[in-house]
Amino acid sequence: GDSVTQMEGPVTLSEEAFLTINCTYTATGYPSLFWYVQYPGEGLQLLLKATKADDKGSNKGFEATYRKETTSFHLEKGSVQVSDSAVYFCALKQGSGNQFYFGTGTSLTVIP
């Protein structure tokens, strides 16, 4: 079945460091891929998405590229800020499917 695997956290970085959070997926066909962010005590917010191979999603300095050959959708940011501290979730959905599949989340803490 479909599934998403994320790198385990927690991840702690200094401000202005480079961020990579790995995400790989297992799916038949051509799913859409998403990154969500969750701040403490809140729901999930869509950060970026990509709907086909080689698409690059980007938002607020974050980027992720849909790599079908490696079944990956790694999240990157060139220079993190303290305000980026949150939990990040990778997710996928098949176009004709009922469900969304989420990774287990990666907690990021950025220290000044």
Added chain:
Amino acid sequence: DGGITQSPKYLFRKEGQNVTLSCEQNLNHDAMYWYRQDPGQGLRLIYYSQIVNDFQKGDIAEGYSVSREKKESFPLTVTSAQKNPTAFYLCASSVSRNSNQPQHFGDGTRLSIL
């Protein structure tokens, strides 16, 4: 602005009591979902609904019930049969089944046992 409203933000349950969590959306989405999130863990699907008057069990439906009488509303009842209900509950919606559009989430309800 369109969005998903969950209420209450905090809820306390006594032993043997059923409690209902509200979820309302004004996004005109067909599909709605309930997830449970435990500390430091990912999301687990409780129930989902693709259309009014129809819903399906997710991975952890035991001890929970739902209804979908209106497109905008998808309340979740945590019954007394759910022995470990303390968790953060998230409601979500999406355009429809046959879509690659993302889910939108509410701000969650935190349920605790008295």
